Amino acid sequence: xxDNLAVTGRWGIEQLRQIGKAGIMLxxxxxxxxxxxxxxxxxxxxxxxxxxxxxxxIIVSSLFIGMVLALQxxxxxxxxxxxxxxxxxVALSIVRELGPVVTAILFAGRAGSAVTxxxxxxxxxxxxxxxxxxxxxxxxxxxxxxFWGGCISMPLLTIIFNATAIYGAYLVGVKWLGxxxxxxxxxxxxxxxxxADVVNGILKSVVFGIAVTWIAVFQGYxxxxxxxxxxxxxxxxxxxxxxxxxxxxxxxxxxxxxDW
Amino acid sequence: MLSQRWIESxxxxxxxxxxxxxxxxxxxxxxxxxLFPDKSYAITASFDDIxxxxxxxxxxxxxxxxxxxxxxNLDPVSFKxxxxxxxxxxxxxxxxxxxxxxxxxxxxxxxxxxxxxMYNTSFLKSGSNIEITNSAMVLEKLIGQFIYSLKNGDSxxxxxxxx
Numbered sequence: 001x002x003d004n005l006a007v008t009g010r011w012g013i014e015q016l017r018q019i020g021k022a023g024i025m026l027x028x029x030x031x032x033x034x035x036x037x038x039x040x041x042x043x044x045x046x047x048x049x050x051x052x053x054x055x056x057x058i059i060v061s062s063l064f065i066g067m068v069l070a071l072q073x074x075x076x077x078x079x080x081x082x083x084x085x086x087x088x089x090v091a092l093s094i095v096r097e098l099g100p101v102v103t104a105i106l107f108a109g110r111a112g113s114a115v116t117x118x119x120x121x122x123x124x125x126x127x128x129x130x131x132x133x134x135x136x137x138x139x140x141x142x143x144x145x146x147f148w149g150g151c152i153s154m155p156l157l158t159i160i161f162n163a164t165a166i167y168g169a170y171l172v173g174v175k176w177l178g179x180x181x182x183x184x185x186x187x188x189x190x191x192x193x194x195x196a197d198v199v200n201g202i203l204k205s206v207v208f209g210i211a212v213t214w215i216a217v218f219q220g221y222x223x224x225x226x227x228x229x230x231x232x233x234x235x236x237x238x239x240x241x242x243x244x245x246x247x248x249x250x251x252x253x254x255x256x257x258x259d260w
Numbered sequence: 261m262l263s264q265r266w267i268e269s270x271x272x273x274x275x276x277x278x279x280x281x282x283x284x285x286x287x288x289x290x291x292x293x294x295l296f297p298d299k300s301y302a303i304t305a306s307f308d309d310i311x312x313x314x315x316x317x318x319x320x321x322x323x324x325x326x327x328x329x330x331x332x333n334l335d336p337v338s339f340k341x342x343x344x345x346x347x348x349x350x351x352x353x354x355x356x357x358x359x360x361x362x363x364x365x366x367x368x369x370x371x372x373x374x375x376x377x378m379y380n381t382s383f384l385k386s387g388s389n390i391e392i393t394n395s396a397m398v399l400e401k402l403i404g405q406f407i408y409s410l411k412n413g414d415s416x417x418x419x420x421x422x423x
Contacts, residue, residue, distance in 0.1 A: 044268050044271050045267055047271045048271050052270050159278050159281050159282045159285065160277065162285055166289055182317075183318065183370055190315070192289050192290040194290040198289070
């Protein structure tokens with residue numbers, strides 16, 4: 001009995017320590033003065049490997065999501081004779097919810113896992129400790145560019161996701177199913193507001209970007225330096241990242257609808 | 261690994277691409293402004309009641325779309341709704357005594373403007389005004405009138421019964 005209690009307590013304290021470590025790491029990333037001349041090329045490299053290389057998966061999946069949404073929405077709306085509302089349905093659901101959330105989950109799978117694996121391997125091969133030996137701060141040199149690169153890439157990917165998904169919906173709705181193009185766009189324009197819908201969606205994606213890259217970077221940095229440990233850390237990045245995105249999405253939506 | 265120069269230009273491309281799509285989202289999806297409008301000329305028509313007509317609603321002749329509504333204002337003197345429409349340039353031979361009406365596509369569908377062409381030999385051109393207009397049929401008003409007439413009919417019937 002007492003042993004069980006002790007185990008639970010130890011586990012709890014361990015979890016608390018993990019959260020504390022993650023917080024300290026985020027603080028160190030955020031509040032270290034950036035070195036513009038040295039740090040900028042590193043940042044660009046990370047935007048490339050996290051953002052540009054994720055572009056293909058984002059564009060392809062968004063196109064299909066838009067197309068499926070238009071197809072499903074059209075057949076449901078047609079039952080009520082309201083197929084002219086296809087544009088608003090697709091645009092609002094993509095811009096408000098699907099765009100940021102699906103992009104963030106794909107981003108966690110595509111870029112987050114890569115970041116974790118890379119940092120974990122650096123740790124396992126003791127590259128991070130040798131950097132410290134050379135008086136190079138690994139947080140500045142390795143963690144910080146990856147974190148900021150993810151934070152920059154996420155909103156940009158979300159914007160592209162939104163646009164291509166709506167284009168996919170346009171292809172299916174207007175070109176295939178024959179909704180009038182003018183009605184499709186005019187209904188969309190009259191019900192989508194730039195600030196309340198588009199900007200809030202992008203704001204969400206900024207928060208998701210921070211959350212996902214923070215988890216990815218932290219899991220990599222604290223990974224057990226063995227091959228099994230790196231595998232575990234990569235899995236945890238994807239699982240925790242996706243869960244954090246879905247949970248945060250609920251909180252943010254509640255805040256945005258409640259006019260904070 | 262690509263060279264730094266390549267990476268930088270690809271990231272630049274990525275950024276520009278994202279900015280372009282953002283402006284597309286702003287203009288095309290949330291309708292801040294329409295980008296690259298078709299070549300068209302503008303005509304106006306004033307209606308007593310436009311119902312649910314919106315900016316970018318279609319303008320049709322015989323069911324074929326020939327343009328769209330670009331602006332809706334209220335005339336401060338006559339309190340009529342002044343609707344400005346852009347008609348595609350290829351339809352430049354609409355007689356200027358044509359009439360315009362607001363109709364609904366389907367029972368609960370969207371409003372559109374239908375222009376009924378007449379026989380004049382002078383044509384509508386940029387800035388001209390359609391004089392003859394029919395207001396929108398507002399379903400609630402129709403139902404109201406119907407119920408009103410029904411009640412009147414009933415009371416007459418009652419009187420007849422009393423006689």
